[in-house]
Every structure is written in C-alpha cells, then in structure tokens.
Amino acid sequence: MKLAFLVNDVDTEVDEYATTRLARAAARSGHEAWYVGVGDLELGSHDGLFAARARPATWKRRDDLASFMERIKACEAERIVMDELDALVLRNESIDDLQARPWASPMGVVFGQMLAARGVTVVNDPNTLHRATSKLYLEEFPETVRPRSLVTRSPEAIQQFVDEVGHCVVKPLYGAKGRNVFMIDGPGETNLAQMTEAVLQDGYAIVQEFIDATDDGDARIFLLEGRILERDGRPAAFRRVPTGNDPRANISTGGQSVPLEIGAPVLGIVEAMHDKLIADGMFLVGIDVIGSHVVEINAESPGGFQSVERLYGIDVAETVIEALERRAMPPS
Template sequence: MRIAFLVNSIAGEASYYTTTALALAAIARGHEVCYVTPGDFIMRADDSLLVRAVVPPPKQKKADSFVATLHDGKWQAETIDISEVDVLFLRNDPSEDADERPWAAHVGAMFGRLAVERGVITVNDPDGLSRAQNKLYFQDFPQSVRPTTLISKNIDEIRDFIAAHKQGVILKPLQGSGGRHVFKIASNKESNLNQIFEAVSGEGYLIAQGYLPDATEGDIRLFLMNGKPLERDGTYAAFRRVPAKGEVRSNMNAAGTAAAAKITPKILEVADAVRPKLIADGMFLVGLDIVGDKILEINVFTPGGLPDVEQLYGVDFSPDVIAALEHKVAIRNNYGSSVPNRVLATL
C-alpha cells in the first residue's frame, strides 16, 4: 500500500519523531511512503485531487539517514492523484501554523474530507479532527476524567476561579500545544496575574484548570489505537513525561524527559471512559496525558513518543500501527465505500 503522511514541513521532520518511526516501519513491511505538506494539495478543474509528494528512497532502515534524505533536497517531488494513495495519515499540528501560516492550520481536515470522498482511508478522521481544533473538544468527554475547568476571557471570572482552588490553577490558551504560555497560578493575589492574563488572552480564550498535585511527578502519555490502549504482550505504549526541575510543564519540547510508567487499573478505567467518543469521532491514534485519574490533554493530531517507548521497554509499536492500517485497507478492498471512513478509522 501507499501511505501519505501530512506533516507541517519537510524541514521540520526529525529522526526522533513518531512519524519517522511509522514511515520506517511501513517501508520495512514493503509499503511505499510519501510526505505531503499543507501547500501540496491540488484540485484541478475536473475535480481531481492531487498532491505534490516527496517520495523517499524505498530502502531506508535508519532514522538519521532517512531524515537526512528528506532534508537534502535532492529528491524530485512527484504529482500523485490522491486515488493512488491508500492511506492519508494526518500528522500535522495546527497550532504550529496558527501564527505564521494560519491558512495552513486546518488544511489537513479540509483536504482530508476531499480525500475521503475519493475513497482514501484518512486517519484520524477529518470530520472528527475538525471538532478537535482547540481544547474545547476536551469538554465533550466525561466530567469524571476532567479536572475542574473554566473557559473564559474575563479576568474577574478567572480570579474567582483561582480563589476557589486553594491548591492552585493551571492557566493556558484554549488553542495551542507544546506547553506554550502555560502558567501555574498559586493565588489570585499574585502580583503578575494581570500580565499573565494579558499574555495568554492575547491568543484568545483561556482555560483555567484546577491544579493536580500529582502533576509534580509529570503526566503519563498513553497511546490509544482504535479506541483501546496500544499494548503488546503486557507492555503498554506509554511513558511518564517528567518535567524539568522548576518547570510546571512536562512537554518533551519544554525539556521534559521520558521515564517508564506503570499502567494501573485506574488509568485503564480512564481510557475506558473516553473510548466511546474517540471511536464515534474516528480517532485512530491518540495520546492521552493522564495525572492520577484525570486527563490533562488529549492529543489527536500528532501524538508523539513511540520512539521513547521503544527506548524504555525495547518494544517498537510502530509495526503494530502499520499492521492496523493494513487491516483497514483490506476491509476497504473487500467492502468498498460501504464502510464509512469514520467507522473504518477505528476498526
């Protein structure tokens, strides 16, 4: 099969990315991969949909050399009709483009829908991703797995919320990822609260969440595939994201580090609670960020960390993800478009 990975940019790809691990796993299983960026879609006058794709050499085994090949610019981009792609894997992060290239932020969902209409299996389902463009999507999940939350642009509302939470509050933008503009507020008396409010509210609405004391040890990133925890022989695709000293954020791009994580029955209950909605929205591969029995974030766009899992446990889950895509392609070949993309995405 041919898998097209939609990424923010070719230059931005790295050897330690989960997308790289997935691409190499696909190549190892005899599949063809190509990379597409937000500016590479073409819709012609006859309504045909094409992509200008970077096609790496087929015999690639090492992540460093694979990414070096992507970066060297010696490849020739190919124009491919989208009907010649079996799976369009949407792996772009809208928040990365929101400021500099707002036109690019929602391209995956927009053209993903058109790809679905032309028979291409598209994961995660673009309609589901459209509903998940900001953290408001998180509020649709069961209240039992969410921290107490306020969403507002009103400083007085936020001050009252902080006053009601004696253990503190996490304040962050409604849109965005990677830990940008995330602050821990201990009291509504903090002298710089107004400045923090101005900095964060400049990006739009704010989320205030009751602080979870267990977060000092970091959160647990647990991968779900087809709505279920990704697991093989008792080992889960999961790790603890440990924040750097003096840092409230555990994001890996905020100097967080990966450590082994124990998956408890309580964590599996959290995964069970969110499963129905993830399946209903066609979310094939998802990362849950969990503290205790609460979810801090649900990453449905670019859940990363599979290479970290392999380093920690010696288990590479990338082939499992590709095998799941093979299964979906087999179903599509047998049943055609009678199985909607949103259903097929989580079968």
C-alpha cells in the same frame, strides 16, 4: 497499501519524529509511502482529481532514522494522485502554522475531509479533528475523567474561577509544547493579570483545576482505536517528570521520560473514553494523565514514540501501521 503522510513541510521534518517512525514502519512493511506538505496539494480543474507534489519514503536495509529522512528530503518531488491513496495520515500540526502561515493551519483538515468524501481512509477522522485539535475537546468527555475547568476570554471570569477553585493552571485553548502555560497558586496571585494577558493573546484561555502530581509529573499514554497501544505486550506509555523548578513536564521543556506501570486508574480512564474516541474516529491519540484525570488529549500528530522506543526497546509504529492496513484494506 498506498498511503501518504501529510505534514506541515517536508523539508522541516525531523528524523526523531513519531511521523518518521510511522513512515519507516510502512515502508519497511512493503507499502508505498509518500510525504506531502500542506502546501503541496492541488485540485485539478480539468479532471477534478486531487494531486500532490510528493516525496517517496523508501527504506533500505541499513537505514537508521536519519538516513531514511535524509533520502526523503533529497528526492525530487513527484506528482501523485491523492484520490488513488488507500490511506492518508494527517500528521501536520495546525498550531505550528497559525502565526507564520495562517493560510496553512486549517488545510490539513480541509483536504482530509475532501479526500475522505472521495473514499480515502483518513486518520484521524478530519470531521472530528477540527474540534479535537482544541483543548475544548476534553470537555466532551465524562466529568469523572477530567479536571474542573473554564473556557473564557474574560479576565474577570478567570479571576472568579481562581477565587472559587484555588490552585489552577491557565493556558491557551489552542496551544502546544508548554507555551504560555502558567501555574496559579490561588486567590491573591500577584501575577494573575500578567499571566491572563499573555494567555489571551493566543485567543481563548482554558483554566483547569490543578491536579497535584507531587514529583511524579504526568503520563503520556497512546491510545489506538480506543485502547492502549501495545507492542509485544508492552504499552506505549511513559511518565514525564519535570526537571528543576519548571512544573511543566513536556519533553520539549526539559522533562524526562521514565517507565510507567499501567494501573487501575488509567484502565478506568481508557474505558470511560473508549466509546467516544471510536465514535469520533480518533484512530491514534495521546492522552496526558495525572492521577485519575486526563488533563489533555493530543489528537493531532501526537508525539513521543522515541521515548517508548528508548524505554522499552519496542517499535509501536508497526502496530499502528498494521491497524491502518486493517482499516484501509479490510478483507473481502
């Protein structure tokens, strides 16, 4: 299989990323793997082919993640024809480019759509991914698995929602890594105006009913083709516990990962989401769960494989690549 991983910028990739683990799993399995940055693509006017300045992802027996990534970055870029790929894995985070490189933010989806139309297997499906990158995507799933919520740019509407619902969380509709996420205690919150102003600077706000997780934090669960991702019978899932007084459990904000036992509430959520994820072509997603509710769907470059590897000693990236093989190269 010939495949490429599309990232924001090859030179800013980090060895601990889930993308690195996916590329390592592909190279270790004997596939021809490449790294391509969002700014490295071109469409030829003379031949109509997609090309890219790509870095080869080659694996050597003694490699760890750091040496594997160092070799990728040290390689000279080579011209490859993207039309010849069996698969393209979209791993760029559009939100990271939104401020500094706004031209780059939509291009992963745009190029992915064009290559999919040319017969390349693209995951996640770029025709849905442009919706799924927004927290608005969660609103398309059954009400039974998500908190009551409001999407708006009206401070007055946010105030009314808080008055009706009480304890809430307000955050940008397009956002990541816990930035501008605020807890609202309920009616009478003295800092609501300032919180709302900060969130609305990033566009639309989403206000969600607060789902109490006590001290247990939230759970990150990876779904592959609509089912819980597993390796050697162990699920790719863990609980993220906040530290100190910060209610956010994101690993990027200091949260700690601990093992998660999969119970009936999680299995019910997965069953309720399965058909739509399959229909939408969401090959690999991470869902954030509190109790019996999904509070976020991470469809664009979901991360956390390092926590799964550390907690359970398994490499779930191998399972993902095996599934991609079946999708891109079905038996004749």
